[in-house]
Amino acid sequence: MLRQYELVDRVLDYDPQADEALLNRAYVFSMQAHGSQKRASGDPYFSHPIEVAGILTDLHLDDETIATAILHDTIEDTVATPEEIERLFGANVARLVDGVTKLSRIEAQSENERAAENLRKFLMAMSDDIRVLLVKLADRLHNMRTLHHIAKPEKRRRIARETMDIYAPLAERIGMYEFMKEMQTLAFAQIEPEAYESIVRRLEQLKDGGGGDRIAKIASGLKLILSRAGLDAEVTGREKHPYSIWRKMSERHISFEQLSDIMAFRVIVPTVEDCYRTLGIIHGRWPLVPGRFKDYISTPRRNGYQSLHTSVIHADNARIEIQIRTPEMHAEAEFGVAAHWAYKEKVKAGNQTSWIRDLVEILDNAESPEELLEHTRMAMYQDRIFAFTPRGELIQLPKGGTPIDFAYAVHTDLGDQAVGAKINGRVVPLRTVIENGDQVQILRSKAQTPQRGWLNFAITGKALAAIRRHLRHKEREEGIKLGRKLYDDIVQRLPAPIGVDALPQALKRLKLPDEPALMLAIARHVLTDNAVMEALMPGSGGEEGPHALAPQSHAISIKGLTPGVAYDLAECCHPVPGDRIVGLRRPDAGIEVHAIDCSVLAELAERTESETDWVDVSWGDKTEGAVARISVELKNEPGSLGIVATVIGAHKANIIGLRLDNRDTGFHTNIIDVQVHDLHHLMRLIAALRAADAVNVVERV
Secondary structure, three states, rough: OOOOHHHHHHHHOOOOOHHHHHHHHHHHHHHHHHHOEEEEEEEEEEHHHEEEEEEEOOOOOHHHHHHHHHHHOOHHHHHOOHHHHHHHHOHHHHHHHHHHHHHHOOOOOOOOOHHHHHHHHHHHHHHOOOHHHHHHHHHHHHHHOOOHOOOOOOHHHHHHHHHHHHHHHHHHHHHHHHHHHHHHHHHHHHHHHHHHHHHHHHHHHHHHHHHHHHHHHHHHHHHHHHOOOOOOOEEEEEEHHHHHHHHEEEEEEHHHHHOOOOEEEEEEEEOHHHHHHHHHHHHHOOOOOOOOEEEEEOOOOOOOOOOOOEEEEOOOOOOEEEEEEEEHHHHHHHHHHHHHHHHHOOHHHHHOOHHHHHHHHHHHHOOHHHHHHHHHHHHHHOEEEEEEEEOOEEEEEOOOOOOOHHHHHOOOOHHHHEEEEEOOEEEEEOOOOOOOOEEOOOOOOOOOOOHHHHHHHOOOOOHHHHHHHHHHHHHHHHHHHHHHHHHHHHOOOOOOOOOOHHHHHHHHHHHOOOOHHHHHHHHHOOHHHHHHHHOOOOOOOOOOOOOOOOOOOOOOOOEEEOOOOOEEEEEOOOEEEEEEEEEOOOOOOOOEEEOOOHHHHHHHOOOEEEOOOOEEOEEOOOOEEEEEEEEEEEEEOOOHHHHHHHHHHOOEEEEEEEEEEOOOOOOOEEEEEEEOOHHHHHHHHHHHHOOOEEEEEEEEE
């Protein structure tokens, strides 16, 4: 463990202006606060924050960040309070310590609700100051280095999986590749111990068989060739780390012996011009491996990483990977955002990790924890391609991205108003996949709004979250409009006109917050007509209380089943009395009643090894009705949905459920679940709807 003076001297060596008193106070406070606490290794707990601080001194981080590292566990694990930290160490350190504390319980395997809330806190803290993430990554790295002291294997594997799924990708996203590689290697040893041991053993055999000398010889030869060309180059070589090798073996389905680029070399030259000269010399000397050249200098990765990557066929047909960069690029490649402190450029997230800003915007658009986790993991893990705006601005997208993703990446308003796109000057549909290097121009209209169909081809979390948010808002408006129409009809059926206080009183009885909530409950049939009547005018709703739920079906009887056997009307085809039906018995389940022409039955009939039994059934004499599903395509004009509701009501059918399925400029399609008496009743209703001027197409689903 670093002693107090050793830690302070480390910081003063690279930053003579650092606040020495701040570091000394933090060291003493943390040591006293943690007291006699022990780690799993038996070492004093205080050794952990000091080692974390030591890791960050290697990155030449500022005194506030080092103090934060020393104090980062005091609020969570001791009696220290945020107010005490602020009083003793200042507002900035207190804010950073609080941010790291909030990140201390991010568990990849936890319940969605808790994982989403932790992720929300994580992203908000990162967006405020990227140093919070740097401290947390150093904290996790030291925990991984001491993971072997934890006795329970399942706990070690859980922590390793969490590191592999969350922390290593985050380190990669901000360009801290050394952190990423070490965390991946340590986690890999716990998650796949047999594979890890096998690869390490083979790497040792490679060294024993002259592989180590071979790497040194290739590096020396490469340096000599560049020196003869007048280039002052630093050349180093290494084997790739075990997890990288295992991942390539898994992805390519090949053995260790079949890997051709286990050896990698790094060439560091003074200037960008020297990088390209070096590349020319190497390609002039050895054949290039097709498809393995990447120019990340002219087109940097989204985390700011710059380098030239190439693979060549060296002597004895050995494929080697070579990375060429300047010293500044190398510092960025090793330590990412943290490298900026070495050059006295104090940065925050917005300076180069724009993906964090996108994730923070997703926080505002995601409706559920599942949606938030889905979108943020998309933004963190997907591989990227590069496209350009007409003005030459570089936009990074996941592979498979479309103009919709491009538009939302530029600006949310542009995405909302997109009506088409030009790729390399040619007009294309919005679902077209953008290729690397394409120039994309978005065609927009203020009259356009996001369409449900976009969800079928948008792939970025930012685009999906914005589209879903807009659709939820529009569906709410449509639901309120329909509910208002149905509410007016309910009021007309009351025995007498109601006063101005009736509606507020009804909301209290129904425990609803406001009038729009009531209209939505009516439209979605959460409340029956009788329940609303009873709430508005007690005694007018029959025997039902104000909280009665809408019935899902009337009395149903099925012939051909043993009395007491459970059955359900299938949701896939919604059979109604009059349809020819058949029963389907699945293992460990009840009977499903399907229409005879249901597509699910057709799929089952084609299977040669079906585990289902067919049951001959028919409608019973006591059957009074069922729920049918219809698709209604309406003209996109005011009042069209109200006309549909009126027609359905006039035919004594009951709306059970309604959702907007698709919407474009001219028409919108609604999926409506209606209660009908039988097939004849349903056919008359469909015929009446088709006769309405506002309706374009009606089909039974």
